[in-house]
Amino acid sequence: MSAVAWVFLGVYLSWRSLSGYKNFVLIQKFSIAIATIGGTNFQRANLVDADFTHAVLKNTNFTAANVTRTCWLNTKQLDLARVDQTYLDNSQVRKLLITGEGHDKSFDHLFLRGIYLRGVNLTEASFIGADLSEASLQDANLSRAKLKQTQLDGTDLTGACLTGAYIEDWGITSDTKFDGVRCEYVYMHLPTKENPDPLRKPDNRQEVFADGDFGDFIKPIVDTLDLYHNQGVDPRAIAIAFKKLAEDYPDAELEIVAMEKRGENNFLLRAKTVPETDKSQLSAEYFDTYNSLKVLSQQELKVLIAEKDIQIRRLENMVMTALERPSFYSNTSIEKLNTMTNNPGGISQNVSGGQVYGMQSMQGNQNEQSINNSITNYTPEQRQNLAEAAADIQQLLQQLEQTYPTNTPLEKQVAVTEALRQIESNTTLKTRVIGALKAGGTEALKELLDHPLVNILLAALDGWQEV
Incomplete structure (x- = not known):
């Protein structure tokens, strides 16, 4: 019994x-x-691209085997095999690989690197945060699949269907294959009840991607250096830090390809680089510079900008434009920062999802438009204020040059900082300077001053007329 x-x-x-x-x-x-003791042993074996279709795998040991792009379609008794330290350890993944059916299934946050899913039905499947790098998804149906933050480095999507897929922050690279991808439209964010079709591309809901268009649409924004700012955004600091990065690493061939406002206070700057660039190093150095600049006062930043060329101001304006207009997306190279001086005109590249705002349309401002103004255009009282303020500033700069060297950018900045300090501490002089700025602005004072430091000082004084 x-x-x-x-x-x-x-x-x-x-x-x-x-x-x-x-x-x-x-x-x-x-x-x-x-x-599995005494059974077929593939422990730690190299099974890359192996095909076990229809195989009976009872009592087989696959522990820690390299099963990259291994085919398991219609295998039998795989659940009786030892599969430790492989993606086969997940019963739902095993079922997917055996049946080829993953419709409306969730594989969120799973490690599926190198998985073989060729021709598999993955409509409405969810791969949020999953790692599908080096996977084979050839001819797979990924219609309406959720691919938010899905890692797809080296993944083969040749011939796959991506119509209606949600691709928010997905991790594609220059090694991701999009040859022959079938896709009429995609969504750049996950759906919500309030917005079931968020940020559709193409924007016109009556239009769809023609054959081959999706690959052309998505490829220019791959292999980018993504500089994500989530601690407040300082456009001037961004402009200076990026310009410095481009100068320090000319071999990286940095090209801005996109600027995008994220949420209320976050900002993403994307820059294309050459494939062999160490993006981790570039990102670390950029944010080291950016964070050190953020703690500087506005006057100190203006001094730095004045010491550099007009490129920083142009880039700063572009960042501000992107922040004010969240539809500022660019899928082609905006401009090589190190060739700006050779192309002082506007930008002519196409933009998906928004409008291109050219350099010419952004660089104009009231100060530049008043460069040719003459002091004779002002009232007698304004002329007197301007003349007196200019004389005081000229005298102050001449005194400072006796004790402060100005041979290097840093020395010039020190001299200008001292000039600002003395103006601040002298109530009469400060009042006179503010009055002159209100009367004619920095450009009017520039007409009356003759000193190597005048441009830097006036850049720092820009804005005092609002005091």
Whole structure:
């Protein structure tokens, strides 16, 4: 009688464990480990691109094997094989690989690197935060699939269908293959009840991507250096830090390809680089510079900008434009920062999802438009204020040059900082300077001053007329 009881108990435990019941998973693993002793052994074997279609895999040991792009379609008794340290350890993944059916299934945050899903039905499947790098998704149906933050480095999507897929912040690179991808439209964000079709591309809902268009649309923004700012945005600091990065790493061939406002206070700057660039190093150095600039006062930043060329001001204006107009997306190179001086005109590249705002349309401002104004255009009182303020500033700069060298940019900045300090501490002089700025602005004073530091000082004084 006891023997019969033991038989029934063994059958019950085996059924529970092989069904994946939580309390019996350890029993299942132990049973399979014992059963695979003496069976076919692929432990730590290189099974890259191997094909086990229709194979019977009971008691086979695949522990820690390299199963990159290994085909498991229609295999039998794979659940009786030892699959520790591989993606096969997940029962839902095994079922997907065996049946080729993943419609409306969730694979969020799973490590699926190198998985073979060629021709698999993955419509409406969710891969949020999953790693599908180096996977084979050739001819797979990913219609309406959720690919938010999905890693796709080196993934083969040749011939796959991506119509209606949600691709928010997905991790594609220059090694991701899009040859022959079939896609009529995609969504740049996940859907919500309030917005079931968020940020559709193409924007016109009556239009769809023609054959081959999606690859052309998505490829220019791959392999980018993504500089994400989530601690407040300082356009001037961004402009200076990026310009410095481009100068320090000319071999990286940095090209801005996109600027985008994220949420209320966050900002993303994307720059294309050459493939062999160490993006981690570039990002670290950029943010080291950016964060050090953010703690400087506005006057100190203006001094730095004045010491540099007009490129920083132009880039600053572009950042501000992107922040004010969240539809500022660019999928082509905006401009090489290190060639700006050779192309002082506007930008002519196409933009998807927004409008291009050219350099010419952004660089105009009231100061530049008043460069040719003459002091004779002002009232007698304004002329007197301007003349007196200019004379005081000229005298102050001449005094400072006797004790402050101005041979290097840093020395010039020190001299100008001292000039600002003395103006601030002299109430009469400060009042006179503010009055002159209100009367004619910095450009009017520039007409009356003759000193190597005048441009830097007036850049720092810009804005005092609002005091």
